[in-house]
Amino acid sequence: MVTNNIINSHSVVLVSGGGRGITAQCIIYLAQQYGCKFILLGRSEILETEPEWSQGCTIEADLKKRIMQHLIAQKDKPTPIKVQKIYKQLCQSREVHHTLSEIEKAEYCSVDITDSLALKTSLKPIIERLGKVTGIIHGAGTLADKFIENKTEQDFYRVYDVKVEGFNSLLTNIDIPELKFIVLFSSFVSFYGNAGQSDYSLANEILNKYAYLLRQQHPHCKVVSIGWGPWDGGMVTPQLKELFEQQNIKVIPQQVGAQMLAEELAQTQSNAAQIIIMSKPISPAAKIVTTEKNSYRLYRRLTLTSNPFVYDHVIGGNAVLPAMCALAWIANSCEQLHPGYRFSTCDNYKVLKGIIFDKELANLYCLDLTEVEKSEEEITFECLIWSETPKGIPLYHYRTVIKLAKDLKTTQTVSFEGMNIPQTSLDLRPYEDGTLFHKPRFQGIKEILELDDQQALFTCNLSNISIIDQGQFFTQSFNPYTADMLFQCLLIWVRKVYNSGSLPLNLLSLKQFNSLPFNQDFFIKMSIDEHSTTKVVASAIAYNPQGQVYLEANRMQVTPSNRLNSLFLNNTVASNDTICL
Known part of the structure; x- marks a missing residue:
């Protein structure tokens, strides 16, 4: 028999839905491996x-x-x-x-596990015989598949109650401090969704969130919610199995799934509260593009607490939305409207009135997207982010034109022949001397290799920003956090040449050839197109050490301002001046 600290021959495991089906197959395998005791609950x-x-x-x-x-x-x-x-x-x-x-x-x-009183009565004599429960496997579930407009309230609760109320009932009737593990059998549909299974998706997603909560409340107990892909058997009918095969999704053999469960229980150091087990992820199919041009209006409420990254992007005591994050908001929204298409180009991007997380933060921001050109290969949007003042006056924040491409096969490389890359860097510390206001989440410029009146060369590597910290501005095909380095490089040049702070104003075009990743070295080569005390314009490319180009920015424009010098130094949120809605 196998032993570990979580499950062994002395364990008493309470299993809902354990008498039949997939859960039963898992329990049989665990019994063979560990020789533990089981209390199997079922309606049959x-x-x-x-x-x-x-x-x-x-x-x-x-x-x-x-x-x-x-x-x-x-x-x-x-x-x-x-x-x-x-x-x-x-x-x-x-x-x-x-x-x-x-x-x-x-x-x-x-027993009906949703009936807490009946469950308590049934469990008491069994626990007295076998001992206190040391583990829970919640595998019970049922389906009532119908399109949502056809579902009845009874359909919903039949599915929901077994998953959610049933689990609540299990927890109510055992001694939680005695538990070594809790395993929740969730489903891949909680993440991907599935036609006719809105209730099943919802119930399983609640189990997923339960796992995070219980891990926090009971750190002594291993808690994991497993989003199983389709099994070979159980609720997967031959018709469903054929459908999954058409999508090239392999069903999970029962023995393999049981082994995966045992392996997960053996992972004593695992920090994952939620996992998905599938042969391949489900990718949304590209929609059939028609010639009809549509317009969309999307709304977003912004809060400081929902976007932790902006605490590292503060000017004059107020958090400021980075221009590249506003661009990501637009690009992400366009991609979500047309699955299968990816952001390729941004043209004529203008920062009209940036978004500041201060007392004037709008209650609601609007993103207007208008399709102006459409083909099977490319879709073009005119885009505008705006809000209203309390008096109903519109404020325009960002404007641009976005192009999505169906297949980004275009590649570009730079040649290192004749390119002089200095072996030593300049002794400049832009994050420390007030040249830049950016704090750790945005500090991706590692070395300044060259900087003169006409050009500059930088090496960069930005550490990963967690999904939680990214908040409402998460990365899809476009990474706004690494792309922010483009404007940071220009801000450094302006400070060194004009001794002035500056902020993004315009960008003639930004072409994306590949996503610019976190945690990887890359170069930014910048050339100055024109400059004066009132306007600086530059172009730049971001590329990796092998010469593969990620981004190409043409005619980035900033306006130098000495007033910004002191504001850059005040780069911590002034909590008493900031309203978090």
Whole structure:
């Protein structure tokens, strides 16, 4: 027998839905590996002794014929509903008995787990015999697949209650401090969704969130919610299996799934509260593009607390939304409207009135997207972010034109022939001397290799910013946090040449050839197109050490201002001046 600190031969495991199906197969495997005790809960009523007339008969048609004969002998009318009900009860009873025969130390309890009082009454004598419960596997579930407009309230609660209320009932009736582990059987549909399964998706997603909460509340206990992909059996009918095969999604063999569960329980150092187990991720199919041009208006409420990254982008005591994050907001929204297409180009990007997280932060921001050109290969949007003042006056914040491409096969490289890369860097510390106001999440410029009146060269590497810290401005195909280095480089040049701070104003075009990743070295080569005390314009490319180009920015424009010098030094949020809505 295998042993570990979480599950061993002394463990007493409470299993919902453990008498039959996929969960039962997992329990049988765990019993073989660890020799622990199991309390199996299920709604199926089992027959202590099967009737003589049904014994030995396993073929469905023959068994149903015997059921009909039995009903006739009882002077009862053998209707299809009655025959099917008895047939189902016999099959379920046989399956539970088979499960129990495969496990040396197990007891089965027929009970509705959503009835907490009934569960308490049933569990008490079993726990007295087997010992305190040390682990929970919540595998119970049911389906009522219908499109949402056809679902009844009864349909919803039939699915929801087993998953959510059933789990609440389990926790209510055991001693949680005694638990070594809790495993929740969730589903991949909680992440991807599925037609007709809105209730099932919701219930499983609640289980996922439960896992995070319980891990926080009970750090002594391993808690994990497993979003299983489709299994070979259980709720996956032959028709569903065929559908998954058409999507090139392999079903999980029962033995393989059981082994995966055992391996997860053996991972004592794992920090994952939620995992998804599938052969391949589900990618949204590209929509069929029609010639019809549509317009969209999307709304977003911004808060400081929902976007931790802006605490590292503060000017004059107020958090300021980075221009590249506003661009990501627009690009992400366009991509979400057309799955299968990716951001390729931004043209004529203008920062009209930036968004500042201060007392004037709008209650709601609007993003208007208008399709102006459409083809199978490319979709072009005119885009505007705006808000209203309390008096109803519109304020325009960002304007641009976004192009999405169906397949970004275009690549570009730079040649290192004749390119002089200095072996030593300049002794400049822009994050420390007030040249830049950016704090750690945005500090990606590592070395300044060259800087003169006409050009500059930088090496960069930005550490990963967690999804939680990215808040409402997460990375999709475009990474705004690494792209922010483009304007940072220009701000450094302006400070060194004009001794002035500056902020992004315009960008003629930004072309993306590949996503600019976190945690990787890259160069930014910048050339100055024109400059004066009132306007500086530059172009730049970001590329990796192999010469592969990520981004190409043409005519980035900033306005130098000595007033910004002192504001850059005040780069901590002044909490008393900031309103978090």
